[in-house]
Each structure stands twice: as C-alpha cells, then as structure tokens.
Amino acid sequence: MILLADQLLVLVMLINLVMLGTSRLIFSIRAVAVQGVILGILPGLIHPFSGHLAGITVGIILAKGIIIPYLISDAVRKAHIRREVEPFLGYVPTLLLGAVFTALSFAFAEQLPLAPEHKELLFVPASIATLLTGFLVLTTRRKAISQVIGYLVMENGIFVFGLLLSEAMPVMVEAGALLDLLVGIFVMGIVINHISREFSSLDTSRLRTLKEE
C-alpha cells in the first residue's frame, strides 16, 4: 500500500510539471482536479480504515476533485478565455525551473530530520515540490485564474505534508480547513467574474491603479 502511495505521489509531481507546461486553462484545471482526487485516495493507503478516514476521503474528493474545479471552470467559461497567453516567464523556462525545483526538493528532503519511518517515503519531497510549483505558477502567470490554480497547487502541496500526521488534525479542523478553502475559491471565482467584467480581461498586470504616486 505504501508503495502504491509512492507511485501516486510521483503522479502528483508529474501533474505539477504538466501544470507548468500547459497553456490551456481547462486542461490545468482538470489536472488540479486529478491531483485533488489523488490526494483524496492517499490517506486511505497509509492509514488504517476508520470512519474518520472515510469522511476525509469523501470530503477531499468532493471538494478538491469536483466542486473546486467546477467553480473555477465556471469562472473560465463566464470569462470566455481559454489560454494563458504570454506569461511573465515562458513555458519551457518554467518547466525547466519546475524540474530543478523538484530535484532540489528531493535533495532538501534528504537533509531534513524526518522520523525514521518517513525517511524512505516520497511524501516530503512531493510536498515541497508541489508547494514550489504552486509558487511558480502564482508568480509567473498573469491571468487571475492561473493564479488561483497556483494557489490550489500550493494548498495541495501543504496537504501532502499534512498526510504524514493526520491524527494531529481532528476532523473538525480538517473539515473547517476544507470548507474555508472551498469558500475562498468561491469568493475568488466571484471576484474573477467581476474582474473580467470591469477590465474586460483577466490579466492581473492590468490591476495596477493602486500604487504609491
């Protein structure tokens, strides 16, 4: 089971790279959804079965795999855009940067004082790599939707680390965190709609009226 978890984490990291390499927004939303579903499956593979676990699995798959992707793609549909054109940094450079970050996170995870039973697992490098990918997407893309996707990827990275210690996070807290994420994305979706209506574009580099004179 642990082995399967590791393979799934490799898939998570691959999805990161896909996200960095693609310009089609719907495609990256689907990729995030797949990542979310994988994150939902993972707890079941490493922890013994319990009601808590089943709840988490269902909650995560529902929130990260279905509702959030739906909310974002709804915003995409309303804004009538399909692609991220002209990011601040091109696709091939970000892809390479993402690969370098992934390599670095492997090297970094080696250095960390992990508990012995977590040493061999891929959770920590996958978490760091996903986190960094999220940051990369957040900082190199112009479109508001891409930035939301980056934020989601970042959250996924944090979540992967959280899998190592699900007992520290009681159900209530976990449900609260998921709900917050959900509402946050919902609000972001609304704001995106208003941005596209107000500026007739989702290019966040146009949001620059507010600055020091």
Place this chain on the structure above:
Amino acid sequence: MTDIIIHCAVALLFPPLLLGVIGKTKAAFAGRVGAPYFQPYYDLIKLFRKGSVFSETTSWVFRAGPVVTLSATLIAGLLIPLGHHDAPISFSGDLILFAYLFGLSRFFTTIAALDTGSSFEGMGAAREVTFSCLAEPTLFFTLITLARISKSLTLSDILTHPTPMIWLASGASMLLLAGALFITLLAENSRIPFDDPNTHLELTMIHEVMVLDHSGPAFGIILYGAALKLFVLGAVFVNVALPFATGNALLDWAIFIAAMLSLAMTIGIVESVMARLRMTRIPQLLVGATILSAFALMLVLR
C-alpha cells in the same frame, strides 16, 4: 548461433512490415481498406529497380549519406538484444556507441541534405538537428537510468534486465522511462505529433524535406533505413515496457514479434487520433520528455 541468425533475419526483414502495419491501422481508423501490409516491401523493390538521378551540384557526400545512415543503423541493430536474447555484439559501454551511431546517421542525413544547396533541405536539416538536440538527452537519461537499475554498462544486460519484479519495485520510474522512450521513439522517427511522414508541404516538413532530392535506390536505402530505425528504437521500448521472458527461445521470439506489431499498431492509433503539433510546441514536448527521464533517474538514484 540460431539466435544470432534469427536476430539478423528479423532485423533485416521485419522492419518494413512495421510501416505496413502503421499504414493499415491508420487506414482502418480512416475507414479505408488501405494498402496491403507488404506495401513497403513492394515500394522498396520498385525503388531498387529504378535508376538514379543525381544533381550536378552534389558531391560524394550526397551519395554517401544514405549508405552511411543505413550502415550505422544496421550496426545499432546488432547492438541491442531482441526478445531477451543477447545481442550479437556486446561489450561494456556499448550504450554510448549505440547513442552515437544514431548521431552519426543523423549527421550524414543532414550533411547530405545541405550538400544539395536547396534552401528547403537546409531548413529541414536545421530543424532536424535542433529537435534531435532536445531528444538526445532523453535517450541518454533513459539509458543511464536503466544502467543504474541493472548496474551494468552493456546494452544486452541493461535491456534484458527489466523484469516484472523491477516493475513492481520501481514502477513509477519504469513508467516514466517508458513514457519518455515512447516520446523519443515518435520524435526520432519523425512520426506524428512531431512530424508527418505523409505531408506534402515542404514548409511543414522536418525529416521528409531532407530527402526530397534522393531518388531510386538511394531513396530506397533511406526508406529502409527509416524502417530499421523505427525497429531498433521500438525494440528498445519493447524491452523496457514488456519485461516478460518465458525462457523458451522460440516462444520469446514470437512474443517479441507480436509486441513489435502491437507497438506499430499503437503508433498507428496515436497518429490517427492526434494532430501534428505546431512547430513551436515541439521543443516543449521534447523538454517534457527529458524532464520525465531525468525525474526517473532521480527516483532511481534516491
């Protein structure tokens, strides 16, 4: 000894059939009857019976191109094991030779293309070199990763090493390798989505544009060389992706042939369902493949 004979026979006679299967698959997808499976053989025979026309501006380089290309690919074909039978030639470090034989053949294809002085062929040569620059690291990373898994530098060991056990133990990296190899296979053999072997517009061609000036037997050699290259790289892919060995020599050969045919069908399906990529997107995919293989190496090294 029988194995060596079978190896040579398969390597020499089998490749054009792959092209035939690909063509038939594509025809089936398009709802046509399509050319017979053995059409590539008929084409080759027809070409070899024709006379040649050589441009006055070309030199011996132009004539040497197809021959060197074919012979380099033939030697490469002798270096790889087929169907879990050791290769006729093998020594420690032959994977480097293997990679550079392809380099040599590419060098001669491009230099022959440049020799014609045609601007189209020059353009094709430039593209070919650019994209193979990006595809080569993938092949190297893949071979290094496999060498690391099998702890050997001989192609025969490296490529016969993958077993179901290894797939279970490091499935992720093997899957990555297989994916990267498949992309390289398509790119190196100028298949869709990188290049369309059947295109008729020079501006969009990569590989095909370089051989426009060849005719008759020279063109036949090129076609045969291309089929052989597909066969060799396909064999590498099959060795990695299909790690089954029964132990019975003849049965293994049969499995290998079947695997190659289904690979050809897969390629045919890929070509039917995908469109050719825009030229600017090709480097992206190739870099992606490189990253996949590098990632596999990282997972193995960990």
Place this chain on the structure above:
Amino acid sequence: MLYALVLLPLLGALCAWIVPDNRWRPLVLPVIATIHSIVTAILLGNAPPPSPAGWIWLDPLGKIVLLCISLLFAVCAFYAVGYLSYRRERSNRVLCMGLLVCLSAMSMVTMTQHLGLLWVALETTTVSMAPLIYFNHNARSIEATWKYLLLCSVGIGLALLGLLFLAYSTYVAHHDATLLLGPLMFSARELNPAWLHAATIFLLVGYGTKMGLAPLHAWKPDAYGEAPGLVGALLAGGLVNCAFLAILRVYQICLASGTEIRFFQQALLGMGLISMAFAAVFMARQADFKRMLAYSSVEHVGILAIGLGLGKGALYGALFHLLNNGLTKGVLFLSSGNIHRSYSNKTTHVVKGALTRLPWSGGLFLAGFIAITGSPPFSPFISEYTIVSSAFIDGHYLVGGLFLLFLVVVFIGMALTVLPMVMGAPPANIEPTDYEDRLLTVGPPLFMMALILLLGVWPPEFLVTLLKDGSAMLGVQP
C-alpha cells in the same frame, strides 16, 4: 456562554440574510453587537474553566483581544446603521452577513486553544472580509480585494504549513502529534528543534502577512484604502489583533521551548523596525488619507511586534497597545469615512478645512491623529511609553532610539497630511453631498475617543489586572 459568542453572530447573519428590506437589515448589527458585548463583559468577570478536552478556554490573552474586538464591533455596528442609511442604493445584505460571520470567527480565535482551530477561524475572517472590501463595486476596490484575497490566502497557507511543521516536531519527539497549546507548551523542551525552527519561520511569515508586518504588507494600503471606513476599522482593529493573538500563541510555545524564543524575538524586532521604517517613509506626503491610515496601521503592528520582541516590561505595553491601537484606529477610520462621504474624495488635494465643514468628524479625526501618534493624555501614549522605556531599561538602546526616531518621523509625516485636511477653509468649488454629521455617524467614534482618553488618564483596575495576567502568560514574573 462562551459558545454564544460564536453562535450568536452566526444567528445574526442568518437574520440579516432573511430580512428583505435594505433599511431595516442593518439594525441586526447593533442588536447582536450589544448582546455580544454584554456576554463578553460577563465572561471577562468570571470566565468558565477550560473545556474537558482543552480546546476551548478564554485565557487572559484571549480576554484582552476579545474585549477589544467586542468593543470595536459594537461601536462599528451602531455606526453602520448611520453609515448605511447613506448607501441605500446598494444592497447591504452581503456586508451585514460578512460583518457578523467575521465577528463569529474573531470570537472563535480568541477562545480556542487548539492551533488548528485557530487557523481555521483566522482563515474564515480572511474570506469573510473579502466581500466587504469590495463593497463599493468599482475597479479600484476589485483590485484591492484581489490583492488582499490572494496575498492573505497564500500567507495563511504558509501558516498552515508552519502548523504542520509544529505538529511534526511533536511527532518526531514522541510519536504523538498534537496542536493543542497546553500539551505543546508542556513538552516544548523535547520538541525537535529543527522542525520547531522551521515552524516558527513559517508561522511568523504566514501570520505576519495577515497582520501586515513589513515587508509582507503589500495588500494593506490597497485594502484599507478602498474598503468602506467601518470595514477598515474592523480590519485594522479586529483582524490585526486576531493575527497578533496567533503570533502570541507561537510566542508562548517558543518561550516554553526555551531555545527558540531568542530567534523569534530577534525576528519580531527586525520586522517591527522594518515596518515602522516603511510606514515612516511612505506616510510622508501621502495624498490619500485612507492609505495614510493603512501605513499607520503598518507602523502600529510594527510597534506591537517590537513590544513582543523586547519582552519583559514591554509585553505589558504591547498588550495594552493592542487595545489602544484597535480603538484609536476605529476612531480614525470611522471619522475618515465620514469625511470621505462628505467630500466624495479621499485625497488631500480636495479635502481641506474639514474642521469647518464637519466640525465633529474633523475634530474626531484630529483627536485620533493626536492619539495615534502617541501624544498624551491619550492611552496610546502610555503603551508606547511603556515599550520604549522598557527598551532603554533593558539596554536595547539602538532599538529604543530607532523607535523614537520613527515615531517622530511618523508624527511629522502624518501631521503634514492631517493638518491641511482639517485646518483652513474648505474649498468653495466642491459639490455638496447629502452627508452631514449625525448622532449615529459621530456618536460611536466619539464614545470610543472618550474611552481612549479615559484609558489614558485613569485605566480601570480590572484592565490593569487583566493586562498583568496576560503578560504573566508571556513569561513576565508578576
């Protein structure tokens, strides 16, 4: 009783959602706020013991923040009734609901002892505030909302990572991951130092973003500048204090660990001084007076961080300043909202002679300015004085010196903006607006100003005890 503080506002939000009429809906706010304040007053007197699992406990630190939030919210609630009567054209359903949900989440922050739950509540405040910043529905406010939402979400995400690191440090130490404050402090000395260190950094960055400590304050001027006055007041006095409470919790753990506290204090001092420096630089010649208030907020979270970083006697000052800053910012934002309404402009190019045009609001703004820059006899003077004197007593001469220097620069910079605004004659050519000072728009900030004066002249006994209890929890020997 404690749970009423959380559930009551949620009930109010439900009411606000049901009430169909734009005119009557804001009345829900003062009703809920009054009950909330009464419950808070009772709880401050005799707080219930910790809940059996140790999740819920209103400790002195929580009490201080709760007091500040409840007071500020009550004032803002009454003000909102007056303010919204000028904004009849716009539906205030989302505004009222957002305010109440935020109040509920803020109350939750003050009473929970579980760091995970605290995080959830804090994230809820972030999300519920976003629609409020966007109340004006124009291009500028949407930009501000976007920046606020994205930066704060990312920041709070990092804080979650910090929390996970913290839990992991307990896991590495004794294979029993927990995020309850009590057990964490109890076993703080055994925690894995490397993970604890990483956790501290991430928590500081995450909650620091939420609090608006420089250099993580980028969202602050925009959000404060574009939000309506009363939302600005709640951001500067409510959310900032909640985030500061989260940092106090981290401080408690660092203190208990014995080793990490040194680094944490250094980092707080550094960020605090940078915040004050940033504020001092950007406040000079700031034409937009709401943005100026935002930088003032950056300055004051810097002061809070410095007070915490200095430790010892300064802790009392920091806790007191938390209250003072919240209330004074309330006065400033509410009165600036009035001025903004009256001139329909918020730059000093147009706004002149507010004292003549709006004697009450202008006067309150001036008084708030005098108070926030730390002039006697108002209470911020006392808290700032406590911090700076403690700096000199403990031998932190450089910190104390810089602190004073920045205060002076800020005073001058702020005066250059505020004085031309309130003094002189109002320009003759501005359009008349329907705004005039009324009881409901001037009374609440006036009440708060009186409170600030009272705290400055004669701080009540119970508050002093509370502050002392609070600083005792942060390691000061009583």
